[in-house]
Amino acid sequence: MHREPVTMANSMRGTSARWAKIRDAQKSRRLPCNLCGQPIDYSLKWPHPQSFSADHIRPYEHNPDLRLDPGNVQSSHLRCNQSKGDNQHYSAGMGSASQVF
Template identity: 45%
Template sequence: MAGNPRNGRPYRRLVDWLRAQRLPCWLCGRDIGYDLDPRHPLSFTLDHLEPVSKRPDLLLAKENARAAHRRCNSSRGNRTTTQPKTAPQRASRRW
């Protein structure tokens, strides 16, 4: 049985390369807490533009790697959309 490719050195190098750039979250545009505990919702995670579940061949591709908050990455799931979820806008009251 093959191991998890996200535990290997090539994946860790990709994570370290992206972390060193200190980019904002590609989904919401806000700064990422790179020094936060990895379990914190606003901490850094590596996200993939094309989800690995749909394109496993792009797991280690730098052009597919994006910096994201843990919360943003989790809420996006494996969708390919780049638009974050937003609350529906309420219409103003007509006078």
């Protein structure tokens, strides 16, 4: 039995279809942006900055095993997701605490 060697190209085969299912399931929940807390206008289409974007909570660049984990996805605005980038400790501008606790 011949096995194809594992390469980046064939290890990602089928990933886009699986990601589309995860993204679409998250979008169907119609939640507000989990990064800024504001509502998302789901009628806006990509690449509008306020359109829906499925955000990896723990960026897959640092956590490749979570790339297709539905539990690692949250709703966000495209702009918020792009601002976050691959930063695992992103805060959507909540500012600093008003006092030390």
